[in-house]
Amino acid sequence: MTTDELSAPLGRKPVRKRKFRLPFSATQTLATAFTLFLGVFGYYAIFTENPLGGEPVARLTIQPDQLAAPASPPDGKDKEKDKAAAASEAAKAPPADPAGQRTVTIIDGSSGARKQVVVPSEAPEDKAGAEQAPSGAVNPKLLEQTRHGAVPIAADGLKPFTAYAGASEVDRERVAHVPTIAVVVGGLGVGAAKTNDAIMKLPAAVTLAFTPYGADAAKLVERARAQRHEVLLQVPMEPFEYPDSDPGPQTLLTSISAEQNLDRLYWHLSRFQGYVGIMNFMGARFVTADTALSPVMREAAKRGLGYLDDGTSPRSVAAALAAGQTVPYGKADVSIDAVPTALEIDRALGRLEALARENGNAIGTASALPISIERISQWAKTLQNRGLALVPLTTAMLKSKSG
Numbered sequence: 001m002t003t004d005e006l007s008a009p010l011g012r013k014p015v016r017k018r019k020f021r022l023p024f025s026a027t028q029t030l031a032t033a034f035t036l037f038l039g040v041f042g043y044y045a046i047f048t049e050n051p052l053g054g055e056p057v058a059r060l061t062i063q064p065d066q067l068a069a070p071a072s073p074p075d076g077k078d079k080e081k082d083k084a085a086a087a088s089e090a091a092k093a094p095p096a097d098p099a100g101q102r103t104v105t106i107i108d109g110s111s112g113a114r115k116q117v118v119v120p121s122e123a124p125e126d127k128a129g130a131e132q133a134p135s136g137a138v139n140p141k142l143l144e145q146t147r148h149g150a151v152p153i154a155a156d157g158l159k160p161f162t163a164y165a166g167a168s169e170v171d172r173e174r175v176a177h178v179p180t181i182a183v184v185v186g187g188l189g190v191g192a193a194k195t196n197d198a199i200m201k202l203p204a205a206v207t208l209a210f211t212p213y214g215a216d217a218a219k220l221v222e223r224a225r226a227q228r229h230e231v232l233l234q235v236p237m238e239p240f241e242y243p244d245s246d247p248g249p250q251t252l253l254t255s256i257s258a259e260q261n262l263d264r265l266y267w268h269l270s271r272f273q274g275y276v277g278i279m280n281f282m283g284a285r286f287v288t289a290d291t292a293l294s295p296v297m298r299e300a301a302k303r304g305l306g307y308l309d310d311g312t313s314p315r316s317v318a319a320a321l322a323a324g325q326t327v328p329y330g331k332a333d334v335s336i337d338a339v340p341t342a343l344e345i346d347r348a349l350g351r352l353e354a355l356a357r358e359n360g361n362a363i364g365t366a367s368a369l370p371i372s373i374e375r376i377s378q379w380a381k382t383l384q385n386r387g388l389a390l391v392p393l394t395t396a397m398l399k400s401k402s403g
Contacts, residue, residue: 136226138273139163142304148263149270152303159304161328164276166205166230166392172399175389179356182207182363182396183376184308184332186234186279189214189221189272191368196223198368203380204228207393209279209308211236212271213248221272230392231275232308235268235296237283247282254286258295265296269303276394277306277328280318287316294321301325306397308332310365330397336366336376345375356388361399 142160144153152160185202186209188195198208199220208224209232210217221231236247238254250264269278278300286292287309297318300307309318311332322329333355336348348364355362366372380390391399 136222136274143273144303146266146270148267150273151266151269152273152275152305154302154304160274161276161304161306161394164225164230164274165394166207166228167395171391172395175391175395176399178389179353179387180361180389180391180396180399181352181356181383182330182361182391182393183336183352183380184209184232184279184363184365184393185368185372185376186232186281186310186365187211187367188224189217192216192220194368194370195220197370197373199224199227199229201373201377202229203377203390205390205392206376206380207232207276209234210272210275211248211281212250212268218272221274225274230394232393233268233271233275233278234281235265235278235283236281237286239282240285242285245282252283252286252292252296254289254292258291261292262295262299265299275305277308279308280310284313287313287318290317290321293317297321297325297327300327306330306394308363308393308397311335328394328397330363330393330400332365333362334364336364337369337372340367340369340371342371342375345372346379349375349379353383353386353388361396363393363396 139158141155142152142158142163143150154160183205184207185198188198188208189210190213192214195210195214198206202208204227207230210221210224211234214220224231236251238251239245239247242251242253250267252261252264280287297307300322306328307318307322307330309316309329309331312335316331319329319331321327334348334352336352337345338348339345345366352362352364366376383390
């Protein structure tokens with residue numbers, strides 16, 4: 001027992017001492033804090049000026065020279081002076097380009113002052129990476145609609161062969177008396193990596209031939225033309241080993257009617273645009289059949305296209321049919337990478353040079369193998385020093401026709 005219990009009167013329990021207690025409860029504490037919050041908020045809302053209170057805010061990086069004078073006009077005697085100064089500044093400022101920029105009003109959150117800021121609509125890097133529209137553009141007048149889509153057509157005396165040529169008349173006159181060589185690299189459009197390598201690594205004078213089967217063939221052709229390459233369309237034609245050796249869907253065949261072949265031809269012609277002509281893709285049997293190839297050559301004439309024979313079939317009737325239809329024509333003299341090694345490619349390029357010196361002109365074909373692209377690129381750099389000129393295919397075709 002404690003001392004208090006012993007000294008307490010009999011019959012009474014000792015009174016326990018109360019522990020320390022706060023003078024207010026938890027509920028009172030929360031009520032007081034909430035009241036203070038409302039008071040501070042009310043004071044801020046009533047007595048503080050904030051012109052942007054509650055409005056969304058956008059942050060822009062502003063150069064000092066982009067800021068214009070406040071929009072509100074000055075009062076008093078300085079009004080005329082300010083007008084003259086503003087007119088002087090406007091005369092000094094470069095003209096605005098509505099297509100390339102826009103004006104945004106910025107409001108100062110503390111003073112409420114308004115400022116006009118010119119903001120470009122395109123980032124500089126976007127403009128730098130944009131493709132050259134003039135060299136990659138397709139003339140809508142040179143298109144005809146079919147059930148497969150747009151196909152090229154000659155119109156108003158203009159032909160795709162000349163409209164999309166990679167050299168001007170002045171360029172052709174410059175090399176009229178110089179031995180010239182045209183190189184056509186084919187098999188492009190299927191495989192973006194190898195196609196981009198050919199587009200970017202090969203000289204612009206090299207003509208690029210695209211198959212119609214690539215998923216992004218139209219974009220790749222546009223990119224090639226933006227780099228000033230001439231473009232050909234490779235049309236799949238029946239080989240002797242068909243169907244064991246199959247060029248692909250919609251192949252032109254000797255066993256079907258001319259109407260069916262033309263419908264298939266339109267399908268190929270509509271895959272992309274901007275090409276100067278067509279060339280056979282395989283087709284050793286088809287190009288020897290006069291009745292099968294004649295409708296194709298008539299279409300080439302009607303649509304203002306050239307025709308390149310890849311030179312693999314010695315019995316091809318393409319030259320005679322092209323002459324009868326006045327179609328610009330060329331035939332490959334050398335297959336540059338028939339043996340795809342650096343040594344054999346260099347030898348083939350040497351044969352091209354010899355033929356060009358002998359005949360004044362020569363045409364070579366190659367595929368887009370990395371070794372072919374590398375050797376052709378290196379060879380082209382020194383060609384001019386040896387007295388020869390690398391030219392687009394259309395230049396070689398026209399030079400052969402003129403003799």
